[in-house]
Amino acid sequence: xxxxxDHPLDDLAALxxxxxxxxxxxxxxxxxxxxxxxxxxxxxxxxxxxxxxTALEPxxxxxxxxxxxxxxSRARRPPGIEGPRRATLGGWLRSARWPAVAxxxxxxxxxxxxxxxxxxxxxxxxDPGPEVSALARRPGRVVILTGSGAPGGSARLFVAADGGHxxxxxxxxxxxxxxxxxxxxxxRTDAPVSGATFRVNAQGQAWVKVAVPPLETVRxxxxxxxxxxxxxxxxxxxxxxxxxxxxxxR
Amino acid sequence: xxxxxxxxxxxxxxxxxAALEMLYARYGGLVFTLALRIVGDAELxxxxxxxxxxxxxxxxxxxxxxxxxxPWWLMGIARHRAIDxxxxxxxxxxxxxxxxxxxxxxxxxxxxxxxxLPDRSEVVxxxxxxxxxxxxxxxxxxxxxxxxxxxxxxxxxxxxxxxEPLGTVKxxxxxxxxRLRGLLWPLLGPKEGSERP
Numbered sequence: 001x002x003x004x005x006d007h008p009l010d011d012l013a014a015l016x017x018x019x020x021x022x023x024x025x026x027x028x029x030x031x032x033x034x035x036x037x038x039x040x041x042x043x044x045x046x047x048x049x050x051x052x053x054t055a056l057e058p059x060x061x062x063x064x065x066x067x068x069x070x071x072x073s074r075a076r077r078p079p080g081i082e083g084p085r086r087a088t089l090g091g092w093l094r095s096a097r098w099p100a101v102a103x104x105x106x107x108x109x110x111x112x113x114x115x116x117x118x119x120x121x122x123x124x125x126x127d128p129g130p131e132v133s134a135l136a137r138r139p140g141r142v143v144i145l146t147g148s149g150a151p152g153g154s155a156r157l158f159v160a161a162d163g164g165h166x167x168x169x170x171x172x173x174x175x176x177x178x179x180x181x182x183x184x185x186x187x188r189t190d191a192p193v194s195g196a197t198f199r200v201n202a203q204g205q206a207w208v209k210v211a212v213p214p215l216e217t218v219r220x221x222x223x224x225x226x227x228x229x230x231x232x233x234x235x236x237x238x239x240x241x242x243x244x245x246x247x248x249x250r
Numbered sequence: 251x252x253x254x255x256x257x258x259x260x261x262x263x264x265x266x267x268a269a270l271e272m273l274y275a276r277y278g279g280l281v282f283t284l285a286l287r288i289v290g291d292a293e294l295x296x297x298x299x300x301x302x303x304x305x306x307x308x309x310x311x312x313x314x315x316x317x318x319x320x321p322w323w324l325m326g327i328a329r330h331r332a333i334d335x336x337x338x339x340x341x342x343x344x345x346x347x348x349x350x351x352x353x354x355x356x357x358x359x360x361x362x363x364x365x366x367l368p369d370r371s372e373v374v375x376x377x378x379x380x381x382x383x384x385x386x387x388x389x390x391x392x393x394x395x396x397x398x399x400x401x402x403x404x405x406x407x408x409x410x411x412x413x414e415p416l417g418t419v420k421x422x423x424x425x426x427x428x429r430l431r432g433l434l435w436p437l438l439g440p441k442e443g444s445e446r447p
Contacts, residue, residue, distance in 0.1 A: 009424055010420040010421060010423065011420070013423045013426070014398065014405050014420065014423050016427065017395065017398040017427070018329065018333070018399070019398035019403065019408065019423070020404060021404045044435060044439065045427050045431065046318055046322070046326075047318040047319065047435070047438050047439050048427060048431050048434055048438055049322075049399060049427075050318055050323070050438070051322060051325075051376065051380055051434060051437075051438040052380065052384075052400075053283060053284035053287070053325050054280065054377045055377060055384055056284065056287050057283070058280070058283050059282060059283045059286050060279055060282070061278050061279060061281075061295075061299055065278065065282070065296050065299050065300060066274055068296075069274060069299075069304060069307075070271070072304045072307075073303075076304060076307065
């Protein structure tokens, strides 16, 4: 089957192997979300990639590993609930494994700083303007929001290292009627906090200045669709979402 | 008759620890082997192993049948966790160099019996088939695949590592994956009535 040249065939293989950088991954995933044939090919590549490990010379895990998994599985059950936790926010909040999380956090910080310039450079949508350009030159964090609630949609939240403010770059979401708006939420342990309401242009893009609460109090960042005036708490389904790693000592 | 993998996951969602133990017995060795290959450190690999199964248990990672078979889903979790750890290490470059060396050809791969892996002819057949398929790739294709999957390198990093143009690395990667797909899809793709390899 001959495919049009705009299908990112080379990149599908790289995506399945986890070998694309963030900006490329977002670009390819956006295409895949809207392209059934590439989605199918990616699925096949992922199955193949998943099986590659079977070719490695097997090494048995330490005997103590199962004991740790077993103990961990019991510890992760919330009081009063018989089964394991589902992928709820509350469940996720209690699932921190501190050494791994600390390591991941450290890598995230470095990784985010390194990627900021690149993301700012490649971010789709309207010209971000001098504020975002300035932000991208400073250390900080980038949080990527994705989700099945908005196929093809994604957002990147640039947060200044000193906190308090940031910018959200959105692409690939549908324009809304005038009676509706998108709303960004910072989900904390106590209650969700609104970061901004925004609408997108005809291409489904927007740059939005955002009030950012201290990220150490934030467990997830979501985008929902709400009535035009915005809501005091999210009422619509989560369209885009990012979960933030819990931090030790929180 | 043993439960198929998706049924084990359903039982785990109901809090059935025996199902978790069975899943671990089936794939714990494979997950540990992959993690060890990526991070190159037994203690870190154990951390990845534990984390992978606990994430499968508590719903931090949700299985999506559209993403392939259960063991490949577990491999995906483990690989991401391992690469996160690898990239957080202060001497990641040195670790990568050390790991990249045996990543050429089929080094580090063998068709030997598998301690702690299910001793089933089907599993052995899959391993043999994957090894044979990898051996059909050119050295450059194999390097591109292995540096990406086991080394956690991006295409740009692979091009830099190998001193090759980025376009060459991209096309080699696609050619390799196409070849592997042609050879392995009947074995690694979804199976009617079973999710196990």
